[in-house]
Amino acid sequence: MLEAQARRRQQRSGLLLALPAIIWLGLFFLLPLGIVGVFSFLTREAAGIVSLPFTLEHYERTFGVFSVVLWRSVWISVVSTVICLLIGYPLAFFIATRQNNWVRQLCLFMVVLPFWTNFLVRTYAWRILLGDQGTINAILQGLGLIDAPLTLLNTPFAVILGLVYGFLPFMVLPIYASVDRFDFKYVDAAHDLGANDIKAFFRVVLPMTLPGVFAGSALVFIPCVGAFVTPDLLGGTQGLMIGNLISRQFGQSLNLPLGSALSVTMMLIVMVALLAYVRLGNRRLGG
Amino acid sequence: MTPDVELRQVVKEFSAAGKSKRAGYQVRAVDNVNLQIAQGEFFAMLGPSGCGKTTTLRMIAGFETPTSGEIYIRGKAVHDIPPFHRPVNTVFQDYALFPHMTVIQNVMFGLRMEGVPRQEAQRRAEEALDMVKLSHAAARRPNQLSGGQQQRVALARALVKRPSVLLLDEPLGALDLKLRKEMQAELKTMQQRVGITFIFVTHDQEEAMSMANRIAVMHEGHVLQVGTARDIYERPVNRFVADFIGETNFFVGNLVEKRDKVGVVKLADGATFEASLPLDASSVSEGKVTVALRPERIGIFPPGEEDDMPREVPLNVLEGVLYEMDYIGTDTRYTVEIAGTTLVVREQNVDYEDNYDFRLGQTVKIFFPAVSATILQE
Structure with a gap:
């Protein structure tokens, strides 16, 4: 009796504590989300104005003419995530295995150091580096390695470069945490049982640090799909991504229902990725 | 060999x-x-x-x-x-079983690394689990097992490789006392059965x-x-x-004479007794030495009861003052001071009542054979 009362009281006070967050999220997240969802099925009457009847027109366009951009968003995000993983895992592993605590802290500090400069500024810097008259082309031409400047800017390549550059720390940090928690006695055990370094890594270290890999991949993939500053500055028309389309619909075009449909689609992509993340994580833990 | x-x-x-x-x-x-x-x-x-x-x-x-x-x-x-x-294979202190693998996968791991085909590895791993009586747990994860079971899996995982030497690093350290005793016996039996060299750290x-x-x-x-x-x-x-x-008592005295296997030690108060020389007799020389004497190897008598002393072997007899006496169930501990050294004597309580009537502060006699005392290297 008393116990049940105490439990109920606890639940009530828990709810009370969560109330500000619930109100905040309800007003500024769930409600707008609902509006976006409803808008995506409405008709565009004029710039910035929507009306009935309901229509699937905007989704037809999303998966029709814009499917190229959708598809590009996905593959650029996947490639960027994979590259982040290939660079980030060894880096995180290196940092986590330094004996000297001071060295470890310094390395981590350097990983997050770019955040001290505005993201926009850093992305502009890439324009200077990659441009036709940019630093890279100038050096290559100066060395006589190429005759005409390479087209680096305004390509998917430039977008991937920018995304990897921008989101690498989000891959490094969770993997670092995983490797840091990893007990190297398991490597001793693997060696003891006849596994060489490579087998020990793939059979023992990697599987046991996968939570970090999954978390890092989710943290990189999700902002990549939604990226719009990077493709805007580095991608040109060749590297246009779904984020750019959305910003255009809500900006210049003022096509609210189309923008909403694109937004809902992007959210679905992210949700599929998150679902995969949860599923993979669960399968690892469960039997 | x-x-x-x-x-x-x-x-x-x-x-x-x-x-x-x-x-x-x-x-x-x-x-x-x-x-x-x-x-x-x-x-x-x-x-x-x-x-x-x-x-x-x-x-x-x-x-x-x-x-x-x-x-x-x-x-x-x-x-x-x-x-x-x-x-060689190792049983690690906290077993280091791979948490992302099942028990059988853990045991198969070493065989797979050797290139043993999956079928055969599985069969041999099952045999090994059978040996440690854990066949029923093959599909479980290590974190679903008790400490003693994990210990057995670690043993199976190492032994399945048929190593020349098995190394065990504090293998029982993480177990509670009762389980420890059981596993001690089990390990000993296992070692005799498989016949390979075990080196263990404790x-x-x-x-x-x-x-x-x-x-x-x-x-x-x-x-x-x-x-x-x-x-x-x-x-x-x-x-x-x-x-x-x-537990040991230490006497400091002077080694005054070395004979065949024993030496004569003189204490500060002039009393002498015989003690065994170490296995390597040349490692001690005449002069100041320390003598080790186990408490349970010393007999104690109140004055006037010396006639009860055993006479089959030559005994050292020393005199001291009793100043503490503790009944601790199986034994009684007597603390005696002899020539400035405190000595603990432990007598087993074989009867309901004490054989002798001791009083604190009284002069008592202690005795021990020369074989029970060892002269130590410095």
Whole structure:
């Protein structure tokens, strides 16, 4: 009796504590989300104005003419995530295995150091580096390695470069945490049982640090799909991504229902990725 | 016959990280260790934490490379060979079972690494699990097992590889007392059944004595003494060994005469007694010595009862003052002062009542045969 009362009281006070967050999220997240969802099925009457009847027109366009951009968003995000993983895992592993605590802290500090400069500024810097008259082309031409400047800017390549550059720390940090928690006695055990370094890594270290890999991949993939500053500055028309389309619909075009449909689609992509993340994580833990 | 495992002048130094920035500042974890361990032996390395026993074991396994010296397994030099090419397997202190694999996958792991086909690996792993009575747990994860079960899986995982030597690093350290006793017996039976050399590291002297054929007592990187449990208990070579294994009284006196196997020791008050010379009699010389004497090997009598003393063997008889007496169930502990030295005497309580009537402050006689006292190396 008393116990049940105490439990109920606890639940009530828990709810009370969560109330500000619930109100905040309800007003500024769930409600707008609902509006976006409803808008995506409405008709565009004029710039910035929507009306009935309901229509699937905007989704037809999303998966029709814009499917190229959708598809590009996905593959650029996947490639960027994979590259982040290939660079980030060894880096995180290196940092986590330094004996000297001071060295470890310094390395981590350097990983997050770019955040001290505005993201926009850093992305502009890439324009200077990659441009036709940019630093890279100038050096290559100066060395006589190429005759005409390479087209680096305004390509998917430039977008991937920018995304990897921008989101690498989000891959490094969770993997670092995983490797840091990893007990190297398991490597001793693997060696003891006849596994060489490579087998020990793939059979023992990697599987046991996968939570970090999954978390890092989710943290990189999700902002990549939604990226719009990077493709805007580095991608040109060749590297246009779904984020750019959305910003255009809500900006210049003022096509609210189309923008909403694109937004809902992007959210679905992210949700599929998150679902995969949860599923993979669960399968690892469960039997 | 070549020994199964041989260590020759093995040294391991670690750089003292953090403590000192001076270049070349090294700590010697293992200092000139020589050991020969015979095929089929159950060998224990015993010592307090930090004595170098685990480092020595890790060098045999290959996780550490000796700074200098040589290690041979079955006559083959292995000190330059990585652990995955050595014919040894380890049961780790907290087992180090792979948490992302099932029990059977853990046991199969080593076989798969050898290139044993999946079917055969599975069959052999099942046999190994059967041996440790855990067939029913094959599909579980290590974290679903109790400590004792995990211990058995670790044993199966190591033994399934049929190593020449099995290394065990404090294998029972994480278990509670009752389970420890069970596992001690089980390990001993297992070792006799598989017949391979077991080398195990422990800080528990009772565990070492009850399980091992021979024990190496280590301290500060040195092997102080190697011998059977009886050798080490009865004839400790020095004060550390005597003190580490069981309870001991120490007498300081002068060795005035060395005879065949015994020496005559004179105490500060002029009383003399005979004590055994160490196994290596040349290691002590006349002059100041320490004598170790086990409390349970001393008899005690109140004055006027000397007639009850056994007469079959020649006995040393000394006089002292009784100033403490504690009844502790199985035994009674008497604290006696003799020539400025405090001595503990332990008598088993075999009867309901005491045989003698002792009073504190009274002069008592203690007696012991020369074989029970050992003269120690300084």
